Amino acid sequence: MMSSLYISLPPYSDWMRIGSISNYSPSLMAMVKWKTLPGVGSPAQFGISAETANSTWMGPVSATSDSMFSLEERREFSKAIATDLLRYLSSFGHVGDQGVQMLDTWFTKFSRKMDMDPDYWKRVLLKD
Structure with a gap:
């Protein structure tokens, strides 16, 4: 068995898997990033599901897919x-x-720097 964590943003029609916990991967979480409008809150709904290990533990966590990051960000x-x-x-x-x-x-x-600070790569270009 495993548990997966899902998130949904308004209008709450789609759910995105952002993490999971199982005996095979004690903690697999993805960085979640979305744009917000200034002065407007970003309410989110979270869901937790119990699933069989075969259902998702080998699959990618949604937030790591290319659709979460623009071409410019990549x-x-x-x-x-x-x-x-x-x-x-x-x-x-x-x-x-x-x-x-x-x-x-x-x-x-580089790996050590990224482990200590996942946003390290964003500051590398600022040194130019």
């Missing part, structure tokens, strides 16, 4: 990763035979 994310990698590699001057090791070290550092 481009910005990709550019931020590439910019961070370029800065890291440039700091070594001459790469030589250490290229793969440097790339692996960069990925480890």
Whole structure:
């Protein structure tokens, strides 16, 4: 068995799975992001369902799908990763035979930064 968390926004006609908990994945939550109008609240309804593990635990969490992020946001994310990698590699001057090791070290550092702050990538481009 597993439990899934769903969210619905006005007019409350569609439900989106944003997370789940099971023995196989103790905590799988997605970042939920939606636009709001200034001065207007954003009421939301949450739903929890008990499901068989086969029904959703292997499937993607809805909020991670491309439909949640605009093309511009995905481009910005990709550019931020590439910019961070370029800065890291440039700091070594001459790469030589250490290229793969440097790339692996960069990925480890980038992953740690993202674990500590999921919005880290958004600030990379602000350094330009």
